[in-house]
Amino acid sequence: MNLLTVQRIMGQLLMLFSVTLLPPIGVSLYYADAHWQPFFDSFCGMLVVGALIWWPARKAHRELRVRDGFLVVSLFWIVLGLAGAVPLLISDRPELGLTDAVFEAVAGFTTTGATVLVGIEELPISILYFRQQTQWLGGIGIVVLAVALLPMLGVGGMQLLKAESPRPAKDVRLTPRITETAKALWVIYVTLTVLCAACYWMAGMSPFDAIAHSFSTVSTGGHSTHDLSLGYFDNVAIEIVASLFMLLGSINFALHFFVWRYRRLQDYFRDPELRAFLILVTCLFLLTLGMLLVKGVYTTDTAIRTSVFTAISAQTGTGFFTTDYSVWPGAIPVILVLATFISGSAGSTSGGMKVIRWLLIWKQGQREVQRLIHPSAEIPVRIGSKPVDWRIIDSVWGFFAVYMILFAVLMVLMMIAGADHVTAFSAIAACINNYGVGLGEVASNFRSISDAGKWLCVIAMLLGRLEIFPLLVIATPSFWRR
Template sequence: MQFSAVQRILGVLLMLFSLTMLPPVLVSLWYGDGAVSAFMIAFVLLLMIGAVSWILVKDQKRELRLRDGFMVVVLFWSVLGLAGSLPFTLAEHPHLSLTDSVFESISGLTTTGATVIVGLDDLPRSILYYRQQLQWLGGMGIIVLAVAVLPMLGIGGMQLYRAETPGPMKDSKLTPRITETAKALWFIYLSLTLACALAYWVAGMSLFDAIGHAFSTIAIGGFSTHDASMGYFDSTLIEVIAVVFLLISGANFALHFIAFRRRSPGVYLQDSEFRFYLTILVLVSLVVSISLYAMGAYGNWNEAFTKGIFQAVSIGTTAGFTTADYSVWPGFIAIVLLFSSFIGGCAGSTGGGIKVIRSLLLIKQGLREITRLIHPSAQIPIRVGEKTISRRVVEAVWGFFALYVASFTFMYLGLAMTGLDLMTSFSAVAASINNLGPGLASVGTNYASINDSAKWILCFAMLLGRLEIFTLLVLLTPAYWRK
């Protein structure tokens, strides 16, 4: 392990992250909300820590290996969660405890959207903006952004990209050079953000709300500038815009890149994962809408339909925006919605969950095993579209699923040990590891009421989900540390 090279990377990345404290400073000055000092102190501290870390090892020019890349990714997300908590701790309103500050920061950066803050409508505008910005930065992964910048500083990035990129097919690149790949992804990401903000603004949001909600929509984060989330605006048009951009952001960004390059929207329908993704969301939307109407949750079909579709897409893509408190809906509907978040978005998207491609491969593998019981000698390949999936990929997906279930079980038991009821424990772990946000029972609207021990377990769950299990757990294996 090249600790000096890892330290050098972390120093540079912390200096870069310190710059993200400056936009909230400008927002605070513009609105005069009195939170300037919290962000300025955080900026200076992070800049100094990053600079000192870098200066001490600045002459180390070794190229990172893949093993080092995993360490950088895990350490940076962990350190970043702590660094991002500084403004919440330093601000007078809200003045959060260390545990709550770290929880809010990690929730934002991992695009989970679980919050411990009550009374969002009364917060300083700069704090509200900062929460949204955290999600936007975390949406595509700050490491991917850094990969586009660090090569100019003489630091290679391919290992980081392979360690960070979500999905089972990590070695695929959109362009021959990783720097160009990262730039292409961020160009698409930024373009979608601008388009979403403009659409929200035209639909009636204030410019501040439009930018903030565009950040969390494209990041599939779920943070809002209001306690009532999207329900605050009470606008069907805004809900439609949110659904459209959530669907786009939940798709594989590689598809967006290919469709843009070929000028052909037909690329989407040719992709098996995207078709399965749409099919799941359509089915969940119909089941929820029909159930809401049949069970009398809403008096008319139009309201049941609009509420059902919005919650189904928002929770199915793991965004976590709400226009109604789904945790108080009939139990069947709430569980269906929560379970849809386990599938989540497509690989290579800003969504969470197991990912659609993995779910599709698990289903295909299960069906193949059933067929093998009938025809033991048959050679039955697993195909996604016209491509035959290698045995290595299928094994990796099953390995991921096994670790996912095991991790979920241990954290579920851990939360139950802290004294939380079983439904709260189950839904809180599900909402955190899937990067969803709102759960059921005591965590249906926020996480302010649960104990500190549970919050730290959920912080680990959010990181585990964001780094897709393997990247984090690989550091806990003896084989990783052997020379």
């Protein structure tokens, strides 16, 4: 293992992260909120620490291997959560301890959107901006940003991008050069963000709110500058904009790339995963709407408006809300939480297990039924017209099994830490699926959870963001053997 090369990259990435603390300083100075000092101190500290890590290994230029890529990605996301907590920890507004600061930072960078904060509107505007920025950076992966800049860093990028995006049936190579791939993804990401901000502004948001919410919408993160989330605005146009860009953020960015490059909108409708995703959103909307109308919770117009927005927010794993759905009658709240286990497409900013994996599981289930009827038949599993390699199906089943086992273990540990059954189930589901909104004690925020419970949630958020295996790989003894 090239530990010196890993050390050099970690130092460079930490210095790169320190640069992201400059925009909050600019926001603080522009709006005169007198809160630039925590970000300036954090910038200096991260820059120095990154330089101290990088300097001893600055001459290590060996090519990265796959296991090095897993180590860099896993370590950096752990370090990123700790580093992002620093400005929150040293700030006097909000006053957060170590556990709460790390929780808030990890929830941002993993685009989970869970929070321990209350009275969000009263916070300094630079803090509000920082929270939104963490989600925007985490949305497509700050490591992918680093890959786009790897000519400056002097290492190959495919290993990092493979470790960052362990997708079951998608090729991450969109262009011949991996750096061009990363740049193409970021061009699309930034373009969607700019369009989203412009639409929010035209729909009635202030310029700051428009930019801030565009960050958390395209990243499907769900943080807001208001305690009531998008319900604060009570604006149909804003909800339409949010719904559209939540959907766009949940579509495979490789698909966005091909549509953008070849100017073929029909490619969207030819993609089996996207079709399945839109069917799931529609079914969730109709199910929610039907149950709300049967229970007489809202008038028809209000029920349609609320159901559309809530279904899209849940299925995309964003976590925006316009009303407290945890108090809705019957099974609706649990159904919405369960939908986050599927979430959006692979290669998108959504969390969860991804539609493509569930689609493969469904297809294999159909195949097994057919094999019971025709035992001698050779029945391939197909996505669209293409048969899927059995090794991919095995990896999907392995991922599914490990995901559910870890979910069950973390939920039990959450109950041991003092949470009731509903809170434990929804808190771990919200965190491992990077959704951020739960039921019970975590319906509005995670403030009342014990410190032990919050650390379990931090682990769940990191596992969900890295899709389980990168963290598990570095935890196995065989990974460290020569």
